[in-house]
Amino acid sequence: FETDPSGTLLEYKATAIGEGKNTAVEVFEEQYKEDLDIKEAILLGLEALYKATEGKIDAQTIEVGIIESDVKLFKKLTPEDVQGHVQQIIDRHASENEK
DSSP states (O other), X not given: OEEXXXXXXXXXXXXXXXXXXXXXXXXXXXXXXXTOOHHHHHXXXXXXXXXXXXXXXXXXXXXXXXXXXXXXXXXXXXHHHHHHHXXXXXXXXXHHHHO
């Protein structure tokens, strides 16, 4: 959900705010699927950050939180887990650039 300055409540499956929003939303529009699992959703969010920052993604400045619908409990990923996911995105782009 997002509330705009007029107070209107907007519902999204995936969205972004701030600088790079348009780029991130494009990634979501192209790659979001209803059946993403948690890991795929995390990687999609990080992919959007990667593209929005033109590849200047730094795991030390990223926090990832998830709420699994079945248990409805908030969980924050450890910095090590975030680093592992960020590295997957970096490696994916490095291998694409080699082709």
